[in-house]
Amino acid sequence: MSHLEQSFSVKFEYKIFFTSSLFDTGNPIFSDFFKGRPSESVRKIFFVVDQGVADTHPDLLKDIKAYFTAHQDVQLIEHVLIVPGGEASKNDPILFEQIVEAVNTYGIDRHSYIVAIGGGAVLDLVGYAAAVSHRGIKHIRIPTTVLSQNDSGIGVKNGINYKGKKNFLGTFAPPASVFNDDEFLTTLTDRDYRSGISEAIKVALIKDPEFFYWIEKHTQQLAQRDTDTMNYLIKHCAQLHLNHIGGDDPFETGSARPLDFGHWSAHKLEQLSNFEVLHGEAVAMGIALDSAYSFLKGMLTEEKLLKILNVLAALSFNISDPIIQINDQQSPILLGLSEFQEHLGGLLTITLLTDIGTGKEVHEMDHELLIKASAYVTAFTQHYTSQNTIKH
Amino acid sequence: MSHLEQSFSVKFEYKIFFTSSLFDTGNPIFSDFFKGRPSESVRKIFFVVDQGVADTHPDLLKDIKAYFTAHQDVQLIEHVLIVPGGEASKNDPILFEQIVEAVNTYGIDRHSYIVAIGGGAVLDLVGYAAAVSHRGIKHIRIPTTVLSQNDSGIGVKNGINYKGKKNFLGTFAPPASVFNDDEFLTTLTDRDYRSGISEAIKVALIKDPEFFYWIEKHTQQLAQRDTDTMNYLIKHCAQLHLNHIGGDDPFETGSARPLDFGHWSAHKLEQLSNFEVLHGEAVAMGIALDSAYSFLKGMLTEEKLLKILNVLAALSFNISDPIIQINDQQSPILLGLSEFQEHLGGLLTITLLTDIGTGKEVHEMDHELLIKASAYVTAFTQHYTSQNTIKH
Numbered sequence: 001m002s003h004l005e006q007s008f009s010v011k012f013e014y015k016i017f018f019t020s021s022l023f024d025t026g027n028p029i030f031s032d033f034f035k036g037r038p039s040e041s042v043r044k045i046f047f048v049v050d051q052g053v054a055d056t057h058p059d060l061l062k063d064i065k066a067y068f069t070a071h072q073d074v075q076l077i078e079h080v081l082i083v084p085g086g087e088a089s090k091n092d093p094i095l096f097e098q099i100v101e102a103v104n105t106y107g108i109d110r111h112s113y114i115v116a117i118g119g120g121a122v123l124d125l126v127g128y129a130a131a132v133s134h135r136g137i138k139h140i141r142i143p144t145t146v147l148s149q150n151d152s153g154i155g156v157k158n159g160i161n162y163k164g165k166k167n168f169l170g171t172f173a174p175p176a177s178v179f180n181d182d183e184f185l186t187t188l189t190d191r192d193y194r195s196g197i198s199e200a201i202k203v204a205l206i207k208d209p210e211f212f213y214w215i216e217k218h219t220q221q222l223a224q225r226d227t228d229t230m231n232y233l234i235k236h237c238a239q240l241h242l243n244h245i246g247g248d249d250p251f252e253t254g255s256a257r258p259l260d261f262g263h264w265s266a267h268k269l270e271q272l273s274n275f276e277v278l279h280g281e282a283v284a285m286g287i288a289l290d291s292a293y294s295f296l297k298g299m300l301t302e303e304k305l306l307k308i309l310n311v312l313a314a315l316s317f318n319i320s321d322p323i324i325q326i327n328d329q330q331s332p333i334l335l336g337l338s339e340f341q342e343h344l345g346g347l348l349t350i351t352l353l354t355d356i357g358t359g360k361e362v363h364e365m366d367h368e369l370l371i372k373a374s375a376y377v378t379a380f381t382q383h384y385t386s387q388n389t390i391k392h
Numbered sequence: 393m394s395h396l397e398q399s400f401s402v403k404f405e406y407k408i409f410f411t412s413s414l415f416d417t418g419n420p421i422f423s424d425f426f427k428g429r430p431s432e433s434v435r436k437i438f439f440v441v442d443q444g445v446a447d448t449h450p451d452l453l454k455d456i457k458a459y460f461t462a463h464q465d466v467q468l469i470e471h472v473l474i475v476p477g478g479e480a481s482k483n484d485p486i487l488f489e490q491i492v493e494a495v496n497t498y499g500i501d502r503h504s505y506i507v508a509i510g511g512g513a514v515l516d517l518v519g520y521a522a523a524v525s526h527r528g529i530k531h532i533r534i535p536t537t538v539l540s541q542n543d544s545g546i547g548v549k550n551g552i553n554y555k556g557k558k559n560f561l562g563t564f565a566p567p568a569s570v571f572n573d574d575e576f577l578t579t580l581t582d583r584d585y586r587s588g589i590s591e592a593i594k595v596a597l598i599k600d601p602e603f604f605y606w607i608e609k610h611t612q613q614l615a616q617r618d619t620d621t622m623n624y625l626i627k628h629c630a631q632l633h634l635n636h637i638g639g640d641d642p643f644e645t646g647s648a649r650p651l652d653f654g655h656w657s658a659h660k661l662e663q664l665s666n667f668e669v670l671h672g673e674a675v676a677m678g679i680a681l682d683s684a685y686s687f688l689k690g691m692l693t694e695e696k697l698l699k700i701l702n703v704l705a706a707l708s709f710n711i712s713d714p715i716i717q718i719n720d721q722q723s724p725i726l727l728g729l730s731e732f733q734e735h736l737g738g739l740l741t742i743t744l745l746t747d748i749g750t751g752k753e754v755h756e757m758d759h760e761l762l763i764k765a766s767a768y769v770t771a772f773t774q775h776y777t778s779q780n781t782i783k784h
Contacts, residue, residue: 002409002410002627003407003408003409003410004407004408004410004627004630004631004634005405005406005407005408005634006404006405006406006407006408006546006566006634006637006638007403007404007405007638008403008404008637008638008639008642009401009402009403009404010401010402010404010642010643011399011400011401012398012399012400012401012402013397013398013399014397014398015395015396015397015398016395016396016397016398017394017395018394018395018396039738040738040739041647041737041738041739100554100560100561103560104554104555104557104560107734109734109736109737109738110644110645110736110737110738111647111737111738112737128524131563132520132524132561132562132563133560133561134559134560134562134735134737135549135551135559135562135563135564135644136563136564136643154398157527159527162492162496163496165496167526167527168492168496168525168526169492169524169525170524170526170527171523171524171527171528171563172527172528174398235394235396238396239396242396242397242398245398245400246398246399246400247400250400250402251402251528252502252527253502255433255503342499342501343501343526344501344502345433345501345502345503345504345526346431346432346433346501346502346503347432347433
């Protein structure tokens with residue numbers, strides 16, 4: 001027996017730019033990105049846009065065309081593909097085919113760019129199609145929701161659903177660049193706007209206590225959609241996510257997923273609600289449940305738990321929706337544990353809290369204690385609602 | 393304007409093992425691989441086997457089952473998927489679906505393994521399906537042809553064809569491990585056996601003059617299928633390929649593809665022949681053409697060119713098949729230049745020779761000189777054939 005060994009490292013680098021009015025011809029940031037990477041060949045650029053964004057920004061396509069008439073660093077492909085937003089875009093294999101077909105039709109090569117403008121689901125779909133076309137076409141993300149600007153849109157994962165299973169097909173493929181434009185946030189519904197805050201609360205709870213206390217102090221400004229407050233939240237949350245990804249295991253070869261705090265139940269209840277519950281809303285419910293479980297397990301003080309629940313409630317998250325309630329051992333939410341384990345592969349690994357800002361991994365969850373945790377959150381909500389009804 | 397920066401490196405490591413009778417229960421090498429990567433969870437292993445290999449090795453599936461009965465490091469999934477071999481396996485999207493479906497049906501997670509046994513095309517198909525399932529299931533390659541053992545099977549690329557375009561969908565995804573078993577080579581046809589030698593000649597011509605002269609000295613043993621000689625050729629060629637991949641640009645972000653020496657015409661003529669010409673045969677023809685072109689361009693001496701053509705002829709490669717002949721500007725082979733450029737993206741970049749063992753990149757090819765190079769190779773073959781007919 002003999003063998004040869006292969007060993008090499010691949011370096012990945014990209015930037016997340018923060019701006020307003022990205023496609024205003026007077027804004028050089030997008031054009032400068034291409035000027036900073038000169039090329040001897042003609043580079044094409046192809047846009048895929050979330051239907052919801054195109055609807056709420058009726059001038060967007062016109063602005064994009066005007067931008068690339070003024071800035072000819074890359075050659076705009078006139079046809080812009082519009083795809084439905086939300087989870088629907090990841091469920092329909094035809095949309096994947098349409099993007100790959102465009103790569104073929106327009107001769108988009110590995111030196112060209114595919115840009116996605118939209119929420120996290122559209123970015124995931126387009127990122128996947130770009131990653132597997134010609135073994136990887138450069139992909140630029142322009143996230144348009146709070147959730148995608150602070151979390152899903154700035155990371156290295158993409159994917160589509162397959163046979164009803166979330167992200168069954170996908171890759172780890174860092175983007176060429178990300179552009180966060182705060183103007184896109186102005187047209188979000190209150191529900192979409194606020195739901196994106198839960199991932200910031202989540203990452204604060206496992207990584208950064210000061211950030212949690214900052215959020216606690218600013219719930220009112222966030223609820224009132226103050227631009228500067230939200231810009232700070234997004235940028236700080238993005239930095240925490242980048243730090244995590246750039247850590248030990250960017251492509252997640254192990255079983256641990258600390259960033260998935262609160263997510264085992266969230267994934268399940270999104271599915272149980274037929275995705276009527278938004279991802280961020282589901283994560284808020286999952287955070288409440290696993291924080292209450294951490295307290296009942298003796299890991300977290302009740303004082304800290306109540307701080308967490310109060311922040312979620314102050315931001316109007318409905319953390320005791322009947323769909324998240326675990327009333328008995330037959331509750332369908334509990335199936336989320338085994339599905340989460342299958343998704344991770346290997347051992348069940350759940351992150352709980354020992355303090356605000358400190359996560360701890362466990363490998364089993366006590367169903368009876370989860371039933372009690374769910375009841376605790378429901379009782380808290382009843383109390384909170386009655387208190388706040390009396391106050392106002 | 394402000395921005396955040398992301399930067400990280402991902403390390404990739406794998407081994408290529410050389411053995412005989414891999415699935416003999418007395419051979420510990422495969423079992424040892426799993427013992428060397430202990431895991432707390434149950435790891436499954438799923439096999440996809442090239443139809444041609446299953447046909448010529450009728451005991452293979454039985455041997456695999458016996459092996460995993462004796463060595464229970466991983467849990468064998470009893471169902472083995474058999475897929476057609478050759479380029480057909482990359483043209484049929486149903487086969488991709490079947491592998492993904494198996495991942496779903498058998499609950500194959502990111503800690504489990506998918507093994508492909510077969511020629512390069514089957515390895516490409518299975519590698520792609522594994523790379524995108526759950527964002528990357530560990531993939532083991534067991535190449536069964538000379539070509540895949542010394543070249544395609546040991547690298548980091550996978551892919552399937554789409555709309556008639558080679559490798560239109562695919563990724564860069566290093567395997568978990570590669571096992572080269574020389575027993576698989578014994579059942580190859582002479583044509584398959586010899587065709588794999590052309591990639592060794594190619595890499596020798598651009599990287600390693602001593603290896604070329606070694607091949608020149610051993611053409612007779614290779615033509616007679618001497619096992620030790622072939623084992624040396626495969627291992628040395630594999631090492632040269634690994635060195636190249638592990639160099640500056642493992643995931644080929646630039647335009648240069650020195651390993652594609654002789655390939656721009658080879659890809660086109662495979663397609664023109666409806667893949668009746670084997671890849672290795674096409675590469676031999678492409679090497680002859682671009683070597684003759686290098687001589688006519690004044691880059692390579694005629695003495696060195698003749699050494700190259702003599703080695704190819706001694707190995708019975710038909711380097712002047714009518715299909716590779718370029719008789720005029722309308723020759724369909726010439727379209728291969730623009731298709732190769734599209735495939736690379738960016739500038740046309742062709743590697744030529746300035747010496748045996750030394751490549752040089754050029755960015756244009758003179759069609760008139762290609763017509764002359766083709767005529768040179770044809771005249772050489774006529775002369776070689778008449779000489780050798782007289783001799784014997």
